[in-house]
Amino acid sequence: MRTHLPVSVIIPLFNAKLTIFRAIDSIIQQSRKPAEVIIVDDASNDRTSKNDYLKKIESILKKNYIKTIIIKNKINQGPAFSRNEGWKKATQKYIAFLDADDSWAKHKLNFQFYFMKNNNNLDATCHDTKFLNNDQNDLKNIKVDKSVKGRIVYLIELFFKNKIQTRTVMIKKNLVERFDPKIRYSEDLDLWLRLIFNKKKIYYIDEKLAFCFKYPMSKHSLSSHYADFWKSEINVLAKNSYRSFLILLLPLIITFSYIKFLTRILGLRDPKNKV
Numbered sequence: 001m002r003t004h005l006p007v008s009v010i011i012p013l014f015n016a017k018l019t020i021f022r023a024i025d026s027i028i029q030q031s032r033k034p035a036e037v038i039i040v041d042d043a044s045n046d047r048t049s050k051n052d053y054l055k056k057i058e059s060i061l062k063k064n065y066i067k068t069i070i071i072k073n074k075i076n077q078g079p080a081f082s083r084n085e086g087w088k089k090a091t092q093k094y095i096a097f098l099d100a101d102d103s104w105a106k107h108k109l110n111f112q113f114y115f116m117k118n119n120n121n122l123d124a125t126c127h128d129t130k131f132l133n134n135d136q137n138d139l140k141n142i143k144v145d146k147s148v149k150g151r152i153v154y155l156i157e158l159f160f161k162n163k164i165q166t167r168t169v170m171i172k173k174n175l176v177e178r179f180d181p182k183i184r185y186s187e188d189l190d191l192w193l194r195l196i197f198n199k200k201k202i203y204y205i206d207e208k209l210a211f212c213f214k215y216p217m218s219k220h221s222l223s224s225h226y227a228d229f230w231k232s233e234i235n236v237l238a239k240n241s242y243r244s245f246l247i248l249l250l251p252l253i254i255t256f257s258y259i260k261f262l263t264r265i266l267g268l269r270d271p272k273n274k275v
Contacts, residue, residue: 005113006093007034010086012079014042016100024057026103028064032110035092036067040082043073080179080187095173101213102167108209112170123200124171126164130208150205155196159237159246159253162189167210185232193240230261
């Protein structure tokens, strides 16, 4: 049997009974499996918080010889806090993040691990995502190009577009930077900006190695959800812009962010809009 990769997969979980097994299946279907999976239940109030449900997930992983750690938050703390808790418990050299409603291409971990191993000067890597409708479950028929194309992620581009999606990130465990638990939205963007400010190197691989599933949103929740996200994004961008010359571009950055926000709202309200 091939040895597992020295990777700890961290999955923050909140009310994910409808999607978590799809995420877990994409882990056990990896061409090279991770040595460790850490699931952080963020005080779910659906069936995912039940011990028998978590034990079933643990059993599936252990049958595939994957060390499994279950952490249960007493109160809902948000994804930043939950990922940090998993990070504390991680024992492997690298960490990969996966959300409970996403999944991975079957060679994602092996591909990304060896890319980082062969480019040890990199502190983290990320890649592209394929967006799917929620009813697209047969991922085996989705072909992924194995050629390597990409580049270093630069600070200024993150102020206009966050290309680094958490579900795609593999990062060295021993980095001192962590997610800010006080931030509920854009907590990932805040971490990527701080990493680059601190001279860490993040490499973007131009390959679709993760899958994100879109769900219909009600008109009632649509505006408030994106309004909260936009406010948090502005706070993160403003906070980090003060550390460099980008403070001079802050009005432009805020305007661009607002245009993105309006585009998302109008696009999602359009009944013809599809993934």
